[in-house]
Amino acid sequence: MQPFTPEQQARLRFNRRVFFSKLSVGIGALALGSLLTPDLFRGRGMGEGALQAGIPHFVPKAKRIIYLFQSGAPSQLESFDYKPELRRRMGEDLPASIRMGQRLTGMTANQDKFPLVGSLVDFKQYGQSGAWVSDYFPYTGQIADELCIVRSMFTEAINHDPAITFFQTGHQQSGRPSMGSWLSYGLGSENQNLPSFVVLTSRGKGNSQGLYAKLWSSGFLDSKHQGVLLRSGKDPVLYLKDSDGLDREHRREWLDHLNALNEMNYEQSGDEEIQSRVAQYEMAYRMQMSVPEVVDLGNEPEHIVKMYGPECMVPGTFAANALLARRLAERGVRFIQLYHQGWDQHGNLPNEMSLQAKDVDQASAALILDLKQRGMLDDTLVIWGGEFGRTSYCQGPFQPDNYGRDHHPRCFSIWMAGGGVKTGQVYGETDDFGYNITRDPVHIHDFHATLLHLMGLDHEQLIYKYQGRRFRLTDVAGQVVPGLVG
16 A cells, blocks of 8 residues: 555545634634724725735834924925034035036026025034934924934925925826825724824915825825815814704714615716715714814813923914824824925025924924823824925025025935834935935935835835726835834
8 A cells, every 4th residue: 555645644634623623713813803903804905916904014113104294395404404514604606516517496597606505593412312403493302312313315306396296195296196095095094983094284484385185185096095184273174064954863864875875876887986985974974973072172181282382272283283193193093194384485594494493393392202101102103394405505695694595305304203213313414515415315215115114014015006007105116214214
C-alpha cells in the first residue's frame, strides 16, 4: 500500500470534530470583528483597489485629522523660519544666483529690483528642540516640543486658487475629491450620527482670498463623502430643522415613504447615487439631534474657555471653531477642516500679520494641550499651515517698516502634532535667504502620502476607478516621508 500523500493526510486531519471546533473560533472572531469595526460586514462596495470601508490597510497611528488651514499663505519668514541674514542684508538686491530665473507672479515679474527685507518681529528658541518661533506666536512657542515644524514644504502652484486646490485635492484643477472625502471613502465614519467630514470657516482681519465648496467636494466619489459645512450662528446647517407643523414622528414617516420611492427608482435605474441620497437623508435626520448638542459650547467649563481665550465663546471665530473641532473629534468625526482667511499680506505685512497671528495663536496651542490632557493627541493628527510661502524680497518699492511679500511656492513652513508624527523636531532647511530648500524637501504629494500612511492607508492602494482611469489623492507621485513618522 502506498503511503498517504501530504494532501491526503491534510484531508484526513480535517474531520467533523475539527471542523466544528474551528468553526466556533471563527464565529467568535467574526463577532469580535463586527464589534470593533461596525462596517465590517455591511457589504458597502468601494472602488477597485480599495479595502472595505472602515478597514485600514495596516495599523494606523492616527484615527482622525484636524486641519487648521491658514488661507492666504502666512509668511514663513515671520513665523517659523528664522533668517537673521535678511536683516543684515536689508535692502540689498536678491542675488541672481539665488533666484536662478525662477517663476514670479504677475505682481512682481516687472520689478527691476528685488530688495531683501528682514522680519521686523523677533524670534526666540523654545523647548528642548530649540525651535525658532517668532514673537507673533508666543503660545505656539510654548508647545514647541509637541510640534514637528516642517520648513521644507514646496509646491508648483504660484497663485492662490490652484495652490489651495492642490493642497486640498492633490491637483491644481478642480473636480478631484478632497482629502477629507478620500478619508471618508477609505475609512468611513466612527459616528453614525455625524458626518465623517466637517468644515468650519472663519475670517481674520487681513486681506482674504475666497473659499469655495470645491475645496471640500467629493468630486467623482459618492456625494455622501463630501464635507458638511457648519455655519456659525443660529442654523449651523441650512434646512436641517423641520418645517413648522412637522414634528419628528411625521418627519420619520415622511422619510420612510421617500426612501421607499428612492428604492423603487434604484431598482429600475441601478444608479448608485440614489443610495447615497438615501444615506444623506438619513444622516440629516440623525443630525437634527446630534448637531445642536455638539455646537453648543455653553457647557464647556471655565478653565477650558480660559485656555482657548474669550473669543472661543463668539460663534464664527477661529477660537470657537478650534474648540468645536475638539468636540467633533471627541464624537468620532474623521476629518475636521478649519479655514481661517486673511493671510494674503502683499502690503502692510507687519501690522496685518500680527493681528492674524493673534486670532489663531492661543487657540491653536490650546487645541493641542486640550487634546493631550484628554488622552486624544496620540491618535489625533493636527496640521497648521497655508498653501505656499512668501518671498524674502519686498513686493514693490523697498519699505523696511511697512513691507509686503509676494507668493513663493519654492519653500514654506507648516507644523504638525500628535497622530504618530515625530514631534519635538524641525524638519528640513532653507538657505540663508529663505528662498530655496537646502535639505529634506517635502512636496505636497509626499505630504498627502504621509498623512494617509499615518491614518493606516497606503496612498498607492487608496484608488477609485473613474472614466477608465484609476485615481488617487497623490495622483501618480508621492512618497511617505520617514523622517516625519514617529
